[in-house]
Amino acid sequence: MSQAAFFPWQTELATNWLGTRERFAHAWLIHGLAGIGKREFALAAAAALLCESPVNGLACGKCLACGWVSHGNHPDLKRIRPEALALEEGADEATGDDAIDMSSDASASGGSPKRAPSKDIRVDQIRSMEPWFNHATHRGGWRVAVIYPAEALTTISGNSLLKVLEEPPAATVFLLVADAPDRLLPTLLSRCRRLALPTPSHADAMGWLRGQGIPAPDQWLAAAGGAPVQARRLAQSDGPACPLWLEGLLQSLQSGRALDLGAVADTVSKTPTPQWLDALSRVAVDLNLVVHGLAPRYFPGLGQNIADVVRHCEAKKLSELSKWLAEQSRIAGHPLNAKLFAQSALQRMVACCQPARSI
Numbered sequence: 001m002s003q004a005a006f007f008p009w010q011t012e013l014a015t016n017w018l019g020t021r022e023r024f025a026h027a028w029l030i031h032g033l034a035g036i037g038k039r040e041f042a043l044a045a046a047a048a049l050l051c052e053s054p055v056n057g058l059a060c061g062k063c064l065a066c067g068w069v070s071h072g073n074h075p076d077l078k079r080i081r082p083e084a085l086a087l088e089e090g091a092d093e094a095t096g097d098d099a100i101d102m103s104s105d106a107s108a109s110g111g112s113p114k115r116a117p118s119k120d121i122r123v124d125q126i127r128s129m130e131p132w133f134n135h136a137t138h139r140g141g142w143r144v145a146v147i148y149p150a151e152a153l154t155t156i157s158g159n160s161l162l163k164v165l166e167e168p169p170a171a172t173v174f175l176l177v178a179d180a181p182d183r184l185l186p187t188l189l190s191r192c193r194r195l196a197l198p199t200p201s202h203a204d205a206m207g208w209l210r211g212q213g214i215p216a217p218d219q220w221l222a223a224a225g226g227a228p229v230q231a232r233r234l235a236q237s238d239g240p241a242c243p244l245w246l247e248g249l250l251q252s253l254q255s256g257r258a259l260d261l262g263a264v265a266d267t268v269s270k271t272p273t274p275q276w277l278d279a280l281s282r283v284a285v286d287l288n289l290v291v292h293g294l295a296p297r298y299f300p301g302l303g304q305n306i307a308d309v310v311r312h313c314e315a316k317k318l319s320e321l322s323k324w325l326a327e328q329s330r331i332a333g334h335p336l337n338a339k340l341f342a343q344s345a346l347q348r349m350v351a352c353c354q355p356a357r358s359i
Helices: 008-018 038-050 064-070 083-088 123-127 155-166 202-211 217-223 228-235 244-255 261-268 273-291 300-312 315-329 338-353
Strands: 027-031 077-080 143-147 172-178 193-196
Touching: 008 038, 008 202, 027 038, 038 064, 038 077, 038 143, 038 172, 123 155, 155 172, 202 217, 202 228, 217 228, 217 300, 244 261, 244 273, 244 300, 244 338, 261 338, 273 300, 273 315, 273 338, 300 338, 315 338
Parallel strands: 027 172, 027 193, 077 143, 143 172
Antiparallel strands: none
């Protein structure tokens, strides 16, 4: 792994924050809008805390400690995240600090195959840090645990972490990263200092995206709700800023013609559920904004389509739709019949946006 660095819009905040390390809190909750680079901020902060020759409080990138961090094998740094996310990030199942054990108790004894990678932070991941705490740091400095996303902590693993934070190990800093702090245990929140990361200005975000070689950065930035890291991620995936199936759905609703929801659901269900559900949620937000006389946030290029659609909509029903979609996002990663789920979501959208006789 390469050593994480602060994004341009984070550097000043990071410098000021890390300048207080002599009286640094033992646990921090780093939070803010999804897609602005909170994970990268936490990992860059960990590198800075472990650096033996920091420059203006930030990692020098040249010392032995920085070399260990860049190679992913610093003994005083641990990353705690769901197995599924670790695999997405390229962690090795067999070796290194990011090693993953995906065998169940039964498979360990030769009884059953490997289980699917967990999407939660499990209690054994928290408990596995205990031996780490009981040894002195290797270079006589800090020990850093980066935990993300903190929302992936279950009640059991969250309570296990709480016990650690109630009597924190010496010279240890915990950096928790979250999009939605309100989804964490209140008792866990009470043990952390908060560090809110601001969303970069439109000009800063656009400048960075242009520097990344992203074509039509304004469309991608809008689709990401102003979050530049998410905008880059979206732009590097296949397809346009607004998925073709979603644009076609809006055009059908705009014209009032009948829809073959089965065919649309078949297309939609071929993409990962969290991905299409997020797109549907974003267009629902735009519908809610326009029905109240505001400009669309995520898909401004489809403003006229959306304006025509909301002429058939009731504000109350659109609000209920957004609430329902938000609730579904919490189970989007669970096993389910993808096509039936997609069809159910699309039916709700159509029910809100098309006259009953046209459905």
